[in-house]
Amino acid sequence: MKKAIIALSGGIDSAVAAAIADKEGYELYFLTVNYGQKNIEKELENSKKLAKYFGAKEHKIIDMKWLGELGNSGITDINIHFENVSDDFIYVPYRNTCIISACVAWAEVLGAEVIYTGSEAGPWICPDNSPEYYEAVNNLVSMSTKLNKNVKVVAPLNYSDKEGNIRKGIELGVPFEFTWTCVARADKACGICQPCRDRLQAFEKAGMKDPVPYVDEK
Template sequence: MKKAVVLLSGGLDSTTCMAVAKSEGYELYPISFDYGQRHNRELECAKNVAKYFGVKQHKIIKMENVGGSALTDKNIDVPDYKGDNEIPVTYVPARNILFLSYALGYAEVIGAEAIFIGVSAVDYSGYPDCRPEFIKAFQKVVDEGTAAGVKGKSIEIKAPLIYLSKAETIKLGTKLGAPYELTTSCYKGGEKACGVCDSCVLRLKGFEEAGIKDKIEYERSL
């Protein structure tokens, strides 16, 4: 069976990617990261999602926290949703570059043909590493900088949600049986999602526009 590494954060988008990869006939090899994020709730969710999909191995990589983001520095407050396209303080410097690099090495080791990443250029928070230009550039790195690439058997970076709105992503994941009740999207990591950070608001709007009930609990909701 063909293999795929899936970047699994424990959130809605990465869980949708797991469902998409499974639907395309891949054997799933999720990889998650402990990068010094301000809470471990998302990693617990990632473990639950991986268990739900019955994967053979779920790799969790421990990384040094370099700071510089509200998601990794508790001295920087997580802001409420603003709705603009400015790069927010929740941007983690070079995060997807680092994540994809680890995933790429892992993919070469296990002989995977693809890496799935749940980035979207439609409903996102202004992050530069969620754009099609970034995915295209990293694919060039894969093609030119790996043994698989130079041998003509390059590993494909697959971003199936890149042009989907959050509502379209939710509809797709629901159709494919993605277990959204096991996920979290909140930047604050409380027992209940805050409902007011960028990620919570985009998620809530997505479910509302999709006409589907979100099964997780919120402190506040739209």
């Protein structure tokens, strides 16, 4: 059976990417990275639920806490509060390439055909999300692998926005109650951070009530 690795954060986009890979008939291998993100407990809880839901053959949780220790991101640094800082702080320096590298290493060992990420369309706030980035990554992968030179890194949502991703997820039956987007809290979503605001707006546009709990919900 053909194998796919999914870089799974437990957010909407990677859950939808997993559903797309599942529909394509791949045997699923999930990889979740602990890079010291503040909402890690929720990401782990959700990614495990998603692994069970999709019947993933294997779910690896990889430790990259050193990435968060380098600082400079509101996603990892407890001293940076989203309520007060620029949205630029959602960038985690060089994170995506580190995560994709871990997926490529695993793909070499597994003989996986493809690596799925949930990167969505622009405006690409982070340079490591863009179509040009994926083209460059695939050039690097074909040059730098030895055991599995044909593995490809794909971002099926790279031309879709959050609303489009939710619509796609509805079509594929993604359990959105097992997804988490808030980067500020892990008990209830804050509703204030940029990812929360984007998520709420996208659910509204897609005509679905967001099933996760929010702080100011009555």
